[in-house]
Amino acid sequence: MSATILDGRPLAKTIAEELATEVAEFKQKHGFTPAIAVVRVGEDPASVSYAKMIQKSFEKGGMGFGLHALPEAASEAEVLALVADLNADEDVHGIIIQEPLPKGIRPEVIVEAMSPDKDVDGVHPANAGRLAQVAPVGRPPGVSDYFVPATPAGGLEILKRHNVEIKGERAVVVGRSNIVGKPMALLLLREDATVTVCHSRTANLDAICREADILCAGVGRAQMIKGDWIKPGAVVIDFGFNQLGDKWVGDVDFEAAREVASMITPVPGGTGSMTNVMLMKNVLEAARRQAAR
């Protein structure tokens, strides 16, 4: 048996088209353009290229984009002043603080200075906490509106658009980062999966992975998860994006895994393709909330 490939690219394209229509309607109705502000301090190459990718998607989707780049030598106070300006700016609906920040600038201080209402990447503790506290789907949420980090939100979207049953299933999340592993675990819990979180200290990782009906990998180690770690018929969501020689691979050994899994995301072209459109979705949502206030 060979797994269905959960190709993120056509799905991202579909969502981008849906969003373009919604954005156009929004602009007509409310007379302003949902816009993101990207804050960068220094010129980390990965941050530079990610910002360019955001710009391209936002402009293509008819949404606003502003880059606020401070020099590497900027002080924490300067970054805080910029964030305060962006919080107050009614034409900015979403803010992203690019990491890494230079030494001497405390990420948690900058992130907490952002208005949670503009934290479209879901990294402010208030948003992380609302996701941690939200009731399961179908019950009153019990928390205020919140944002979920774009990458795990994209992983969940892939599962939902392929009608993968989540409720009551065993999900295993390998990796506990704040932008992938932990929010993915909380999203799956919100969807009523029974969720196990694994990490570098986990013993018998292979056996635990084999328990998973839904296996999510977000560790950043090339092909670490082997084919025989996967339960036959499992659904595999690979958030990894690692350079191996001259190609990019995921955290899962794709060629071996596809022979065992029922569905699997490829790398590249899987979850990574979804991140940008999920971010756009969050910015449109932030603009909607502002319009409703």
Added chain:
Amino acid sequence: MSATILDGRPLAKTIAEELATEVAEFKQKHGFTPAIAVVRVGEDPASVSYAKMIQKSFEKGGMGFGLHALPEAASEAEVLALVADLNADEDVHGIIIQEPLPKGIRPEVIVEAMSPDKDVDGVHPANAGRLAQVAPVGRPPGVSDYFVPATPAGGLEILKRHNVEIKGERAVVVGRSNIVGKPMALLLLREDATVTVCHSRTANLDAICREADILCAGVGRAQMIKGDWIKPGAVVIDFGFNQLGDKWVGDVDFEAAREVASMITPVPGGTGSMTNVMLMKNVLEAARRQAAR
């Protein structure tokens, strides 16, 4: 084999004595008394008796206590005004909002109105989020100071004071409430356990419980977890407190479980005994942070 009984009462007494000494030193050094404000709307009997218990422990420990009881008919605006007063009051270091709140008062609005710096019960999303985002022990936390809900903090304290190995162990938490299950899961993850969260939609709950080296129950169903659901030698932390006929029992069938487990908390006298002292610890910590500002 019969399990070691993890009696919370002598441990709570020890911690209360440690705290009384620390509080006396704090008062001498800083010239003010760490104090809690309890907010209640209406006269829910369980809330009334819990407030009395808090008062007794705080007064015994040399700490300040104030009850702010509003009538059942109070409006949300009145409750918010009270919370704003308490946020601004320098003589108040910790605030607890007792739930349930009367209909028409949105708990999430009241809770989010509290200053996270005074949220000694760890229920504000900013505190829940910092716990969700904190790095594992031994690494730079990456988040601001935070508070953990007293009940799971007490459960962890029991494990630590009995030198239970947590790192790399499999922990299963049954129940996903915001004041017990989810924060306990995040605490165990912070301590490097491999953590599974189970709940009402979990299939094969008995088999999953049997995977646990550390089994934590916080579901509120009398003796739901049977003796043969427990892995021989496991450590069992029971957060349940359920009336069964004329006695109080936990979520675990204690008599059966003690024959299988290596350690187990009794009910009553286990985790419940720890909650108050952990709350006192949080209030002292809040006062320390105020003194340091």
